[in-house]
Amino acid sequence: MxxxxxxxxxxxxxxxxxxxxxxxxxxxxxxxxxxxxxxxxxxxxxxxxxxxxxxxxxxxxxxxxxxxxxxxxxxxxxxxxxxxxxxxxxxxxxxxxxxxxxxxxxxxxxxxxxxxxxxxxxxxxxxPIGATVAWAALFLKTKVHKNTRVLINGCTGAVGSLAVQLAKEKGAWVAGTCSKTETEEAKKIGVDKIFDYNEPNYWKKSELFDVVFDTAGLMKQTDGFSMLKPNGKFVDINPTPKSMLTGLFKPKYKFTFATAGMKHLADIAELVEKGKLKxxxxxxxxxxxxxxxxxxxxxxxxxxxxxxxxx
Ligand SMILES: NC(=O)c1ccc[n+]([C@@H]2O[C@H](COP(=O)([O-])OP(=O)(O)OC[C@H]3O[C@@H](n4cnc5c(N)ncnc54)[C@H](OP(=O)(O)O)[C@@H]3O)[C@@H](O)[C@H]2O)c1
CATH class of the missing domain: 3.90.180.10 (Medium-chain alcohol dehydrogenases, catalytic domain)
Incomplete structure (x- = not known):
């Protein structure tokens, strides 16, 4: 056919x-x-x-x-x-x-x-791709739970907004970066503290995080690391061959792909049906x-x- x-x-x-x-x-x-x-x-x-x-x-x-x-x-x-x-x-x-x-x-x-x-x-x-990669980043590569402080870089993008909702559903405290025009959208999905990613060194106004999830792929690794608590993790979903290789020697650095979360597609559907994910x-x-x-x-x-x- x-x-x-x-x-x-x-x-x-x-x-x-x-x-x-x-x-x-x-x-x-x-x-x-x-x-x-x-x-x-x-x-x-x-x-x-x-x-x-x-x-x-x-x-x-x-x-x-x-x-x-x-x-x-x-x-x-x-x-x-x-x-x-x-x-x-x-x-x-x-x-x-x-x-x-x-x-x-x-x-x-x-x-x-x-x-x-x-x-x-x-x-x-x-x-599919956005929710499964967010699931992999927050629940497989890291273990977000109700006492976790998470920063989502690009918190109103397709991956970012799903990541915010997944982390909030676990009861985590969620900060997010976005452009100024997206502030209302970030509030709507429940981001607890909003940073304008165009403001230099914005994170210095916040406490440190257990998880920094760079959905946008635009955060310098060194900046991400500087926002972490001692055992915190920086999750990258836009890795390069170089960052993957060098990351093998950095316990703070994790990368992942949507395929890692694909077996949770039915769990994602269930959360949508419960009204927890949109x-x-x-x-x-x-x-x-x-x-x-x-x-x-x-x-x-x-x-x-x-x-x-x-x-
Ligand atoms: N590894 C994987 O399996 C996987 C899966 C899905 C996506 N990805 C990758 O992840 C990236 C995002 O995908 P997406 O579908 O979420 O894209 P998207 O919907 O276009 O979202 C991009 C987000 O990045 C934000 N952003 C733009 N410039 C920024 C900056 N300088 N600092 C921080 N945030 C910034 C945007 O914020 P504003 O709108 O406020 O400007 C927006 O929230 C893409 O590169 C995609 O290829 C990888």
């Missing part, structure tokens, strides 16, 4: 993207085929196209674009359990094989879970406008919150 998808045939700039026809391959035993209802744009989408992950993605083209989605299961492979045809699900793609910006996709069943029943497909598509959706667009919107967001001209393609 053929579908239209956003794809690229060389690593490189935004001009490599086009709408192309893609033949869905034969379903493997551990895979599911989804009719996509909504797919959310993530920074990962253009990082993959630029070639930042070419070592793991390889050189076979064309490659699809898009990772996070929500939709309805159309077919399941022979070994898939707990998910059946007709289920409403949300999830992501294998980082090596993106392609969620299409009306249909195939992904591994371990990357999906049942969609929370109290939110729309569009809202659900904003969750994704931030910016706007909805049509498939035909995807490339233009991707370019805008990549150039820092997108709206706050995730932009979602609706099918």
């Amino acid at each position: 053929k579908v239209n998808r956003i794809q690229f045939s060389n690593y490189g700039s935004a001009s490599e993207m086009y709408i192309g026809e893609y033949g869905l391959p034969q379903l493997k035993a551990d895979e599911v085929q989804i009719s996509v209802k909504a797919a959310a744009i993530n920074p990962l989408d253009w990082k993959q196209r630029r070639g930042d992950m070419k070592l793991i993605m390889g050189k076979k083209f064309p490659k699809g674009i898009g990772n996070d989605f929500a939709g309805i299961v159309e077919a399941v492979g022979a070994n898939v359990q707990n998910i059946k045809v007709g289920d409403e699900v949300f999830g992501t793609m294998d980082v090596k094989k993106p392609g969620a910006f299409a009306s249909k996709l195939i992904t591994q069943s371990k990357f999906i879970a049942k969609k929370p029943t109290n939110i729309s497909f569009s809202e659900a598509s904003c969750l 994704p931030r959706i910016g706007k909805e667009i049509n498939f035909e406008n995807t490339i233009d919107e991707l370019i805008k967001i990549e150039n820092g001209k997108g709206v706050k919150g995730r932009t979602v393609i609706v099918f």
